[in-house]
Amino acid sequence: MSSVALDVRLSDRVANARPSATGAVGEMARRLISQGRSVISLSEGELDFDTPAHIQHAAIKGIVEGQTRYTSVGGTPALKQAVITKFRQDNELDYAPEEVIAATGAKQILFNALLATVNAGDEAIVVAPFWVSYTEMVRIAGGEPIVVTPSERDDFKLTPEALAAHITPRTRWLMLNTPCNPSGAMYSRAELRALADVVRAHPRLLVLSDDIYEKIVFEGEFCSFAQAAPDMRDRTLTVNGVSKSYAMTGWRLGYAGGPNWLIKAMELLQSQSTSNPSSVSQVAAVAALNGPQGFLDDWRDRLRARRDMAMTILQPAAPMLTVSRPPAAFYLYVCCAGAIGCKTPKDDFIGSDADLARYLLEEGGVAVVPGAAFGLEPYIRLTFALSDERLKLACERIVAACAQLKRD
């Protein structure tokens, strides 16, 4: 029997995409832990709190009462209504049921939106540092991410001038994430209006406003893009979800509001891929959105205290590490320029933030994500959404590991 070599080439779409770097760090940390090493992971993008009890119980009741079947692709009427009410109350945005959609995480919302609108050669403006998936999703959709890097002096925020300079006839999307993962940067109403003034002149340009960290704001007031500039409503996809606000990452439930032509196209894609998001998760999301919100104040206070504690403990690591205070979200995006060019006690050279992350993991027992993953080096991202004790220990380990670095 002649053996014919199997053709294992992947599609260009997949060959051009990179796996998630945050996932890779988590994987490395898990490997060390399985070898018996003590590792604290500051690499995860999720709260350590449990999903609140009233949401858990609503989901259990939903299962018992048989809410376990297919639903409408874009979400049940009850969930759509809860989303509409949320957008109206929190964001002064009025959407009709045919202008909202629920999906399997905000991730699927973003994916659907890009697949529905991006043709080969189209461009999407992405602001660095950015959430790791933005650029790869644009690539998978066949487009080209155009990365704009504001300076840390501008608090990592896109200026109208920089936006105007990067728009071309091929630009399809401006992808805004406020508050931002990983920098915590949050745009004011006035800053969003100034960006809208640039967008207005470009009829082809759509705006994706990823507001998933909306509820985790320590200083300042959150404003969504279309809320700041209501005339942008019909070209804006306002994206949100229950993952970060309600400690529900595993439930996989995201939602969005936008113009009907776009929502309809996203629903078409979803109908041919995953259909409705989990029926049980939809019941839970209704309970999250319609239920009491008071616990969020307590969560915010606890997270603020952790942020401030981490910053205080990390102070002695300067000038290797310099940390600016994020007004929102649950990450520190730490500049590590001062550590580049140093040598470790084993004489390994720290030439990049990835080298520093590897050293902190292997010798310090702390997993962090290198800034390269977020499109801005040399930085490391640390989450502070873990218990006070573990966070304190992790930061102390980082300081101790940095103290061992030597410059030639």
Ligand SMILES: Cc1ncc(COP(=O)(O)O)c(C=O)c1O
């Ligand atoms: C900025 C940003 N957008 C979207 C998501 C996706 O969230 P979901 O769990 O709803 O898919 C994340 C998750 O880390 C995120 O950080």
